[in-house]
Amino acid sequence: MKLSRTWALAALSASAMTLGVAHAEDRSDWPSSFTVGTASQGGTYFAYGSGWANFVADNIGISGGGEVTGGPMQNMALVHTGDLAFGLTTMGPARESIDGNSPLAPGMKMDNVCAMFPMYQTPFSVTTLSSSGIESIADIPAGSRIGFGPAGSTSDTYFPRMLETLGVDFERRNGGWTDLGGQLQDGLLDVIAFAAGIPIPAVSQLEVQTDVNIIEFTEAEMNTILSEFPVSEFTIPASTYSTLNEDARAVSMWNFAIANCDLPESFVYEVTKLTMENNDKMVSIHKAARTSVPENYGKNTFIPWHPGAARWFNENGYSIDASMIQ
Structure with missing residues (x-):
C-alpha cells in the first residue's frame, strides 16, 4: 500500500529520532493507533x-x-x-x-x-496511618475496613485471601489507589493493602501529607504466604520511602x-x-x-x-x- 506524503514524512521524522526503530520496516498492516x-x-x-x-x-x-x-x-x-x-x-x-x-x-x-x-515485581505491602496504632499484621483489629484496590486487580484478587490465611477479619473495600489513600486520611478506611510496583505513587503522596506505617510481614507470616500462593520473597529497600528506616520484608509477583x-x-x-x-x-x-x-x-x-x-x-x-x- 502506498503511503501518503504526509504519513511518509511523519514516519521519516520519527525514524530520524531513532531509538532503534528500523527504517525499512513494512508498516502497511500496522494499526493507525x-x-x-x-x-x-x-x-x-x-x-x-x-x-x-x-x-x-x-x-x-x-x-x-x-x-x-x-x-x-x-x-x-x-x-x-x-x-x-x-x-x-x-x-x-x-x-x-x-x-x-x-x-x-x-x-x-x-x-x-x-x-x-x-x-x-509487584510487592504486596500494607499501609496504615501512624495514628491507628497498627504496627503489624497481627495488630489489625477484627472488622477493620481494608482497601484492596480496584475490583479484579492483583491486590483485590490475592490480598484478601492472604490476609484471611493469616487470620485477619476485615470488611472489604474497593476503589482506585488515589481514592483509597484519601479515604485512609479521612478515617473512612483503617488499612490499605497495596499490590503495586514500588515506589507506589499513592503511598509517596500519603507520606508527604501525613505520618504512615508501612507494615512488613513477619518471617513466619511470609513463609505461610509462600506456601499457599504463587509468590516469591521480596525486600522493599529502605530507600524506597522516607517512612522506612530499614528494609521491609514482603512477597511479590512478576x-x-x-x-x-x-x-x-x-x-x-x-x-x-x-x-x-x-x-x-x-x-x-x-x-x-x-x-x-x-x-x-x-x-x-x-x-x-x-x-x-x-x-x-x-x-x-x-x-x-x-x-x-x-
Whole structure:
C-alpha cells in the first residue's frame, strides 16, 4: 500500500529520532493507533503504562496512550478480545485468565494474549496511618475496613485471601489507589493493602501529607504466604520511602507487558525492540523499570510469546523455544 506524503514524512521524522526503530520496516498492516491497558490512577501501572505508551508513540510515529482499567484481570480480557492492543498484567491473574478461571468471564480461556517483555515485581505491602496504632499484621483489629484496590486487580484478587490465611477479619473495600489513600486520611478506611510496583505513587503522596506505617510481614507470616500462593520473597529497600528506616520484608509477583496475539509481527517487534534497547528511558518513566530488562524474560513460564517479541529476544541471544511462541 502506498503511503501518503504526509504519513511518509511523519514516519521519516520519527525514524530520524531513532531509538532503534528500523527504517525499512513494512508498516502497511500496522494499526493507525494503539492503547495500553493500565489500572487506576495513583498506582504504578498507570504511571508506568501511560509513560510507556507515550514513549512508544513518540518514537514509532503512531498515536497511542494509556487507558485507566481495573488492572491485570481486566487487561487480560480486553487484550484477549482486541479492545486493547497492549496491556499490563501480573502472572497470577494471567494464569487464572488463561486457564479460564477469571472472575470477569468464568469458563472463558483467554488464549489470544501474548507476552511482550518483563516489567517488574509487584510487592504486596500494607499501609496504615501512624495514628491507628497498627504496627503489624497481627495488630489489625477484627472488622477493620481494608482497601484492596480496584475490583479484579492483583491486590483485590490475592490480598484478601492472604490476609484471611493469616487470620485477619476485615470488611472489604474497593476503589482506585488515589481514592483509597484519601479515604485512609479521612478515617473512612483503617488499612490499605497495596499490590503495586514500588515506589507506589499513592503511598509517596500519603507520606508527604501525613505520618504512615508501612507494615512488613513477619518471617513466619511470609513463609505461610509462600506456601499457599504463587509468590516469591521480596525486600522493599529502605530507600524506597522516607517512612522506612530499614528494609521491609514482603512477597511479590512478576508483571509482564502483553499484546493481542493478532497484532502484526513487525509492529510488536519494533515496540519490543524500542523498549528493551532503551532501559534508561524506561527508568525515567518509572523507577520500577530497572528490572524491565531482557535478562528477566525467563520469569514468564506459561504465557505464549508474541512472534514479534520472540523474534527480538531470539535475535539478541535470549532463547525462546518454538513451543512457547504463539
